[in-house]
Amino acid sequence: MTSLHHPSYSDDEVDLQTKIMNCNVWFFIAVVCFVVGMVGLVVIIILHHKDQEPLYSYGVVLDAGSSHTKLFVYKWNTKCHQQTALANQIHSCKVTGGGISSYENNPSALRPPLEVCLREAEGVVPDDKQSKTPVFLGATAGMRLIHAVNSSVSDAIMDVVRDTIQSSKFQFTNPKTQARILTGSEEGLFSWITANYILGKFGVIPPTEVSQSRHKRDLSGAGEGTVGALDMGGASTQITFYPGSSVKMPDNFTGNAVLYEKNYTVYTQSYLCYGINEIKRRYQALLVKSQNFTLDIVNPCGPQGKTITEHYSDVFEAPCTRDSSEKPVSKNTNFTFRGSGNITECAVVTHQLFDFNQSCPYKTCSFNGTYQPPVYGQFYAFSNFYYELSFLNQTDSNSLAEFQTALSDVCHMTWKQLREKYPTTLVDFLPWYCFSGTYIQILLTEAYKFDNSTWQNLHFVDELKSTEIGWSLGFMIDSSSDLPTTKREYYMTNLAFALMMTLFILFILISVGFACHAVKFHRQKQRGLIYQPAPKTDNYGAIQ
Template sequence: MCPSLLRSVWGTFTALQWCFWGILGAEHSGRYGMVFDAGSSHTSLYVYEWDSDKENDTGVVSQTLSCDVQGPGISSYANNPPKAGDSLKECLDKALKVVPTEKQRDVPVYLGATAGMRLLRLRNSSAADQILAEITKTMQEYPVAFRGARIITGEEEGAYGWITINYLLESFTKYSPKAHTWVRPEAANILGALDLGGASTQISFIPKGSVINWNETSRFMLYGYNYNIYTHSYLCYGQNEMVKRLAKELILQGEELVLIEHPCYPKDYNETISLSSFHTSPCTNASDPRLSPSDRNVTLEGRGNASGCLVAIRKLFNFSACGQSQDCTFDGVYQPPISGQFFAFSAFYYNFKFLNLTEGQSLATVRETIERFCTRSWEDLSSSYPEENPGRLPKYCANANYILTLLLDAYKFNESSWNNIVFQMKAGSADVGWTLGYMLNLTNMIPAEAPGLLKGQAPSLWAAAVAFITLTLALGLVALLLLLRV
């Protein structure tokens, strides 16, 4: 037997072995991405990881880290923009500890600012620009592929949240072991998204039939299928801005009184606020002629009146602007009738979780629980919840009644459709929010066209690996027979 031929066969066999192990290594070589969610009241950083060979397929993305940035939202640094950049460093340092050093420079990093910065831009656009510039300056000091800091629109926030939920719940596509292919679940599995932040709230869902007002619709081509979703964002209707607007209206109703009854606050709870605080947000309408120019203090005195609280909160909405139209929420905003199941997250979830109302309770039970909670005194609440933030505890009654008003009166959920709402904050091991959808979109990890895997191909490089194994064994056997003959 020719020794050179034997060496050639053996060399091919060895090379194929290296190729095979390279394939297995590639299968487990992860890629990373980071997104900062710069909200109105705080900022969070999320680190995501996915297999590198899945970028143009269905890419199963997992959340590797979440980190809450210390301090308030970046919009609060209007008078000290460099501090906005500095505030992110601790979380960035933590994030880099979970990303291998050799991969850090390829990690795409994004920062999206939401309603807090939208409001600051309305009030002081140069301060908003300066904050984003300082954040960019800080990010460029780190060994990552920073892709920019920007203020996203409310509709983007709603749409990306919708993508996140349905991606994590495999509503767009999932692998079927039985069929050995990627399949598209029934459209009924697509969930709507309900998001409540500090300064804005969003609703996104696929309406039944045609949508009249296309200005309120986002169109997506995902995995080869078209999705037309209705999405709308309500600036100034986040829970923190709602609390401020409610206080302002109660004070104005009390005219020049220095002691004002607050139906939503617990009995025996008092809070003193300055009228000048209403001038810091466009939501409380700094130019309102009813606001006294003097900087006087007013004390809000809790009454623990559940029905009175609901009445006061309803006055924050202009329901009469809709007339008799059913395709309208409030302030004359068009919305097609809700349809399907909904995933309610962020402050929807946190408020109801505190009240133990996230286990699918009926609407009657929810109403009764909220009403009972609202009648509890401040002494009772503070002794029952010693661990709870004392600044947040007196506001749960207002927040819960606000959620009821928004969902029932504005979005028009009712006794039967209420059970279609799931209050949750995680899907699998990942937090639900707009950040994952934002990263998936910007890294093109959800292709517009149906990937080859949707047409019946194997779900990874394992098919190629199997072929290599078969060929390797065959060549190994040939090499062994040749050796024996020699």
């Protein structure tokens, strides 16, 4: 009987071939190559995507104003546009209590309320970014006043501030630079930067939570097309604007900033003791002096039927009203201010808070002998400017006459009429709207020289594009160019990514080739084209 064994194969070899052919090893090789290729592609794509994700930086700024302190957290893509950040406000926290200047008798009490907002900010900034996130504090007019009167007191307050910030997780390597008292010019300049940045006047459009677009437009010149900024806090007021290319300004009235590769030079001036709280105090002191320190004072700007009692210290022991002359009354005295609702006399007294007769060495001036070029372009007025105009329902009006009419109506109301018409307005603020409006009117028209035509260029706002207006955002933008550049730690270079992609795609192509070969092998086997070993026989030729 003829053997069916192939002459070149032993029985063991035939068994091995049979097992291999039955499981079709080509399918197995194809699957392995495909899995290696796909897993490799997924891994390198994920790593490359991480390399391409925006790398963000963060900054924290505390606005330490005369009446309160507020913390802001800003975020921007580390790939700064022309070395200046496109920052976006992502969080804010109001520190409880008054401004830091109100802690002059107990500076250590500042620590707990500051720590609350610092801890809150740490919860907003990612953990891995905190040590590289700079934190700044700028103290404004309230601290400027204290520093001018008693620098040791202001130093004690700032020491507590710096020590508290130092205990946070944020980067605070230069305490005396990062937490300091701002000059009035800086405050005005940074507010100007904020307003123009939000409005897109620097040739860039700031990011929002909705859009991260980066559009550009050309300006005719560095300054043309920008808007002026009018700010009024509790202790000072600022005016900042670009006066036009033909105006040559004295150096001590200018502010300079390099933003998005352009240099901006603007007029800026801050008036200390002309913020809304201090001007009220100065008005009361003026009334007391002009009425020979009698204890019962006629208040022409106050509504008829309303009395306000103030202690001597509240009127005369603040930096803006303190002077060397002795007052002919006891320091334990209380003054009673009785409203008379006399708008004419109110304007006369308020006018005396300005010195329009002081000599000025310049061609154009505002008041107190201070240089100011003619107002130029559009202006945005915020803070206490906005609060007054909002109360008078004049924020959407561009008419000086309408503003004056609305103010006159309020000034002629009795206290009873005011309470009936404005039942939800805080009673502490309500008696002061006539005086505040009269003061703002004189400041804008006689000091800054806005008239019937240029009043139309005034816009009274609290926010612009859902962003609070103030100096802190402008400060962060201006400071960003001085911050060290954050460098990304790349997982792989673009060349390595391309080579790895090619390698793993090749694995997938090879797996396809093996799969095709496996299918072909399977079909040949089914048609009997592949060698099939004979059944095993015993030594006598019988089939087992």
